[in-house]
Amino acid sequence: MQVQYDVIIAGGGMVGATLACLLGQSGKRVAVLEAHQPALFSPDDPYDLRVSAISRASQRALLAAGAWEGIVARRAFPYEAMQVWDATGTGEIRFDAADLGEPDLGHIVENRVIQLALLDTLQALDGVDVFCPDKLAEVLVDAQQVTATLHSGEVLQAKLLVGADGAQSKVRQLAGIGMETQDYGQKGLVCVVQTELAHQFTAWQRFMPGGPLAFLPLADGFCSIVWTLPADRADAMLRLSDGDFCRELAQALDFRLGDVTAVGERAAFSLRGRHAEPYIQERVALAGDAAHTIHPLAGQGVNLGIKDAVELAQQICQAQGDVGSVKVLRAYERARRGDNVLTQKAMEGFRLLFGNTLTPWKILRNSGLSIVNQMSFLKYEIAKRAMGI
Ligand SMILES: Cc1cc2nc3c(=O)[nH]c(=O)nc-3n(C[C@H](O)[C@H](O)[C@H](O)COP(=O)(O)OP(=O)(O)OC[C@H]3O[C@@H](n4cnc5c(N)ncnc54)[C@H](O)[C@@H]3O)c2cc1C
Structure with missing residues (x-):
């Protein structure tokens, strides 16, 4: 029929x-x-x-x-701030929901x-x-x-x-x-971890030449991570023991959340x-x-x-x-x-900007992040656009 x-x-x-x-x-x-x-x-x-x-x-x-x-009713975790910084310099920017008069910047949901x-x-x-x-x-x-x-x-x-x-x-x-189609030659490595220090309801993101690393906050002190790496390095990270992987990961986040104390299953997705x-x-x-x-x-x-x-x-x-x-x-x-x-x-x-290791680009992005961080109006226009409000 x-x-x-x-x-x-x-x-x-x-x-x-x-x-x-x-x-x-x-x-x-x-x-x-x-x-x-x-x-x-x-x-x-x-x-x-x-x-x-x-x-x-x-x-x-x-x-x-x-x-x-x-x-x-199942589970969703609101995050209240976002901290982004460049591994190759001093550039840093922070977005706070409170400054926008919003309860949160969004939710992390499975x-x-x-x-x-x-x-x-x-x-x-x-x-x-x-x-x-x-x-x-x-x-x-x-x-x-x-x-x-x-x-x-x-x-x-x-x-x-x-x-x-x-x-x-x-x-x-x-x-x-x-x-x-454009193959970025990178993989996104994902897993759920626990950290020594509390995540403070904050999404943490560090830009490195090989790609960004994000720690997204979840309940009970867990974080979900997305670590963009050149494809061969992502595969090598999947093969590490849990202990070695936790050490590499904590270091890659510059120990902002202290040591990574536990890690679950890991997987990596080709990025295109x-x-x-x-x-x-x-x-x-x-x-x-x-x-x-x-x-x-x-x-x-x-x-x-x-x-x-x-x-x-x-x-x-x-x-x-x-x-x-x-x-x-x-x-x-x-x-x-x-x-x-x-x-x-x-x-x-x-x-491309954050993956570039040439000095002029490093100066540009680090000074750019710091300048935008001080320009409240521009910073919050960026945040509002990302939130879709
Ligand atoms: C590492 C990583 C992290 C990400 N993080 C974020 C993030 O934080 N925020 C964000 O916004 N996005 C994120 N994304 C992107 C996000 O995951 C995708 O954009 C999203 O899953 C797309 O949803 P979709 O429903 O279009 O496709 P899919 O999620 O791929 O769903 C497609 C559905 O179709 C079904 N299907 C497939 N083929 C058939 C068929 N022939 N017949 C019937 N059903 C079929 C599949 O089973 C599936 O259920 C991330 C992606 C990656 C790789």
Whole structure:
């Protein structure tokens, strides 16, 4: 039997599930295809390796999607300050939520917690069906609709197919949409650690020539770390014993939090910048990592993806007539591409500026950080932009 939807979303990750919640709440008929059943959550579980720094704009979107309560009920950790400094000089900058009149700068949340809260919300929405675990097997696009055959044999029809299926997007491949890719030659090493000194509700980030190291605060004195390293050095760090790794890590943070006293499982992800060109074609749209991936140095990847979801939901909900038409989808792409490109270029600029060991660049970034730190207005404009307020 063929079931008729307004929108089929491939990918029930953080971006696809946010889009589905927003559409479902507006009365749209939505099918979500998610390849993997997310691991269940218990408050006694150790922290997951994959966490995201969620901006105020994303928090608001997740609230509107009906998932923020479920996120906080599981676990989310607000951070109140951010301290950034350059390993090769004296440049340093500090952002404080209190100076902005805000309770926090954002929240550190495990990715699976966000996904589970969104999927819970979806289960309660009448117009939304979640197919999990399931995937697209075949797609047929014609002038009237998209027909999707799933691995399970189910056949679905809709006006629009959205690829929110991550960086290796199958929808993008099936649609023949091109992708500009840049391999940074770096990996992001992630793990959860405990430190000798309290993290003070602060996100700590030290820029080194090989890449930045971030300590993101979690409850009970834990920190989630993202350490960008040249790929071969990241692999070597994965092979170290726990004791040797903790020593290297504490030193890399310049002992700001004293010794690293415990470390959990470690993993490293290859880092690539990607941008799809275009994001849309008739009856197909891409969102989140399926459309763009950026360097994680400022923790903006999923925040951009959630902005895509909000914009796409808005364009679909206010469309008069066919939601899969190029006219509707072009308005989405026009609204989002500029912000995504600008953020990607800014991250690229930071990566090159802080990775450069030549003296003029060292002077430029160190004096730049110190000057901006003293210019309250500029500093807080930067902070507000990162928070999306
Ligand atoms: C080391 C590191 C640290 C990061 N830290 C941050 C941070 O602090 N803040 C931030 O904003 N961003 C961060 N990011 C980026 C962030 O993780 C991604 O931008 C985000 O996960 C993208 O979400 P998404 O839903 O678009 O894609 P994904 O998270 O990749 O989700 C895609 C979903 O689609 C499913 N799927 C895949 N293929 C199919 C298919 N064929 N059919 C059905 N389902 C499918 C997958 O199972 C998955 O659930 C970081 C990235 C890295 C590598």
